[in-house]
Amino acid sequence: MTEIQLRTFYGYLISAEARAPLTAKTYLNTLRVFQEQLGAERLIENAGEQDCVQFMLMRSEQGITGRTLAKDQAALRSFYRFLQLENLRSDNPAEQLEMPRLEKNLPRVLALDEVNTLLSAIPLDTPNGIRDRALFELIYSAGLRVSEAVSLSLEDVFFNEQLLKVHGKGGKERIIPFGSQAGEYLMQYLKTARPALLKSQHREHTETTGAVFLNNRGARLTRKGIWKRLQDIEQLSGVTTKIHTLRHSYATHLLAGGADLRSVQCLLGHSSITTTQVYTHIEDKDLEAYHRRFFEQDGAAKNSP
Structure with missing residues (x-):
């Protein structure tokens, strides 16, 4: 795949799929890595479903996380969808790829x-x-x-x-x-x-x-x-810390101060409230810690002579 073709695909991502520029650049990087795996003698335009599966397996074995794998998969689907619209391909070999399991790790928050x-x-x-x-x-x-x-x-x-x-x-x-x-x-x-x-x-x-x-x-x-x-x-x-940790801390401290979930969603700019709900789980963990601390102290006070 030539750089000219990549730029054309980039334009398609921005205009037709309304992808953010950073997302579009990430997709291009995925395609470059895929092309490297196939080698100079084969082009990703002609890759089959098994090639896509092998690429995803290779990325997984490299320790790539679930969210990045999901972006890799989305990049392949968008690319072959683009080729279909350009009448350069009749099928989408990435269409049936299974979605990777996404981690549910809670974001770290600063006190x-x-x-x-x-x-x-x-x-x-x-x-x-x-x-x-x-x-x-x-x-x-x-x-x-x-x-x-x-x-x-x-x-x-x-x-x-x-x-x-x-x-x-x-x-x-x-x-x-x-x-x-x-x-x-x-x-x-x-x-x-x-x-x-x-x-x-x-x-x-x-x-x-x-x-x-x-x-x-x-x-x-x-x-x-x-x-x-x-x-x-x-x-x-x-x-x-990390820069995004400051954002996580901001959201968590808002909820701890009594802000409602919908308001925090708007302030963070989340499209879906389900993205914001992760911070309620952090609050739940804090509440459990406070609960244990209070009742352990209370029990100790009751048992003291």
Whole structure:
């Protein structure tokens, strides 16, 4: 499969199947891996059902997780569906593949004191530090995905109302609030640190995107850049976490504070409430722990002389 064909398929995913750009790129990577497995003498356009099965088995043996396997399978189905629409193939050899079993691991959640320890460890003596404090305060305070933090522009921030316009998965937009502490650090960053970072901007960059968070070169901060900064902050704070863990913690703390599930669904931008329901299981675990702690103490008090 040539790169031109891949680009054509990419366009089909974006326009016809309404896939997000990141999802479409993931599908292309799957096809490249599949082509590597088949070898140079065979093309994936001509692969059969058994080839698809062998590819999925190979991915499974490599330790690929259920969710990634599901994306691999979706990529194959979409590709052969595309070939059918182009009259390049009459069948879809991936249509009958069995769905992989998805893990039901509960997401890790930070306690409130862990969140405070993590954020407080960020030094504020440099423009980068001020930016990082504002960035991670906002990610936690608004439950942002890393892609949503990256794409945030100045016009998306409404300080008077303490609201953000967030560009989520599939190009969907939502309006969500952010906390007063996050607002204070964000204002400090925009007034002091961002102008300093903007001065280091290379000549080839122009201030046209209006990105909120900038890197050392004055360009929009990337996902990779955010992940790298969090790794540094982990070492400073001693708190092990991931960016998405801050989002999980945000949702769990909202529910613990009395928010209803439907409201949390809207704030997170989940298409289905079943995705949000995982956080109720986390709350159930916390409640069980509180229950045991209370009754063990109560029993100990009753048995004491």
